[in-house]
Amino acid sequence: MEFGYTEEQLMFRDSVYKYAKKEIVPLVEEADLNSEFSMEVWRKLGEMGLLGLPFPEELGGSGASVVTCCLSTEALGHAGVDQGHLLALGAHTYLCADTIFKHGSPAQLKKYIPKLASGEWIGCMGLTEPGAGSDAASITTTAVKKGDKWILNGTKTFITNAPLCNVCVVYATVDKALKHNGITAFIIERGFPGFSTGTPFHKMGVRASATSEVIMDNCEVPEENLLGEVGKGFGYTHETLSWDRSALLAPFVGGMQFAIEACTKYSQERVQFGKPINAFQAIQHKLADMKIVKEAAKMAVYQVAHDKDSGKPLNHMHTSLAKAIVGDWGMKAASDAVQVFGGYGYIHEYPIERFLRDAKLGQIGGGTSEVQRLIISRILSFM
Numbered sequence: 001m002e003f004g005y006t007e008e009q010l011m012f013r014d015s016v017y018k019y020a021k022k023e024i025v026p027l028v029e030e031a032d033l034n035s036e037f038s039m040e041v042w043r044k045l046g047e048m049g050l051l052g053l054p055f056p057e058e059l060g061g062s063g064a065s066v067v068t069c070c071l072s073t074e075a076l077g078h079a080g081v082d083q084g085h086l087l088a089l090g091a092h093t094y095l096c097a098d099t100i101f102k103h104g105s106p107a108q109l110k111k112y113i114p115k116l117a118s119g120e121w122i123g124c125m126g127l128t129e130p131g132a133g134s135d136a137a138s139i140t141t142t143a144v145k146k147g148d149k150w151i152l153n154g155t156k157t158f159i160t161n162a163p164l165c166n167v168c169v170v171y172a173t174v175d176k177a178l179k180h181n182g183i184t185a186f187i188i189e190r191g192f193p194g195f196s197t198g199t200p201f202h203k204m205g206v207r208a209s210a211t212s213e214v215i216m217d218n219c220e221v222p223e224e225n226l227l228g229e230v231g232k233g234f235g236y237t238h239e240t241l242s243w244d245r246s247a248l249l250a251p252f253v254g255g256m257q258f259a260i261e262a263c264t265k266y267s268q269e270r271v272q273f274g275k276p277i278n279a280f281q282a283i284q285h286k287l288a289d290m291k292i293v294k295e296a297a298k299m300a301v302y303q304v305a306h307d308k309d310s311g312k313p314l315n316h317m318h319t320s321l322a323k324a325i326v327g328d329w330g331m332k333a334a335s336d337a338v339q340v341f342g343g344y345g346y347i348h349e350y351p352i353e354r355f356l357r358d359a360k361l362g363q364i365g366g367g368t369s370e371v372q373r374l375i376i377s378r379i380l381s382f383m
């Protein structure tokens, strides 16, 4: 499948790659090692315009297509930027800011998008709860209208960027009996009474992204911070989902390419039994397998991006295929990469061990591999 990138898109991809290699990659190893989000990395992403790509110029963005957004996050992953900072970017731009952009009032767009697009403010999106993960429609955070305010009560968990956020798009229910038809979105600013975030979790991977709970304890949200329409929030998560399966997966595709190049080079240089290890068929097959996964993942991710750019309705087969390929096969490719490096793949001095830790999130975050299979098999049974 060839989606026919324009010259301009390829030049942009190249410039992001070169910029990231020079300006960002030298900062990420330490951030990952210390499980610390780097404000310097964030500032550099903002300076390159990568935090506001899909928004119009008048709101501080570049009006980029979905394919272009994917090319940028893929290039960052390919350059060697850690998946932690890239998840932070994804949650900020695509899960938080874009939801405001798509469903916000003109006043909300004017107030929030320029600050988010520049990176001056950091955004997050809170859907998952301690008791509602895969079954997102069962959220129990409540929103009750009192006078000119909404009062929110509940806890969100695993929220990327929460400890650093200035703004959080939160989903709550106005009536649990309505199930998904009661789910409503709100824009909450840090500083609104009753809003707080928890202690950052210590994570297996994507360590430079900051993750915590978001707590709403009689949180007062002004009427003008209702996002879109009451009861339409669950539908908005579908928009989020299409970004989750495109611009948020593309960094993993780039990361696979990074690992393939690192493994190819290492296997040519590492000598055992008097030969470079890439003379052994077992190693050659691992490199070939990684390439197969990367190309399949790339096609699947750009298929979703292409669908989205064409304005087609969300194709759940395409989105679930992309998520499952990147998640499950990506995990296998990451494990193969560590294997090619042998003992050196297991220690931190080489970025390959980070690649394996980060890849595991692909099977969990934003919809698990099991749920993708459930969706794929349901669609198959209706075909």
Ligand SMILES: Cc1cc2nc3c(=O)[nH]c(=O)nc-3n(C[C@H](O)[C@H](O)[C@H](O)COP(=O)(O)OP(=O)(O)OC[C@H]3O[C@@H](n4cnc5c(N)ncnc54)[C@H](O)[C@@H]3O)c2cc1C
Pocket: 091, 124, 125, 126, 127, 128, 132, 133, 134, 135, 157, 158, 159, 160, 161, 203, 206, 211, 361, 364, 365, 366, 367, 368, 369, 370, 371, 374
């Ligand atoms: C690092 C990180 C960052 C995250 N960032 C965010 C964020 O920014 N915002 C946000 O809202 N959420 C975020 N999440 C939450 C993430 O989307 C959820 O973890 C994910 O959807 C799975 O939910 P769960 O963890 O509750 O697992 P559960 O849903 O409890 O699943 C547990 C196990 O049961 C399986 N399972 C569940 N239901 C079924 C079924 N019907 N059939 C078969 N198997 C099933 C799952 O596949 C899994 O193996 C993040 C999570 C992580 C780890």
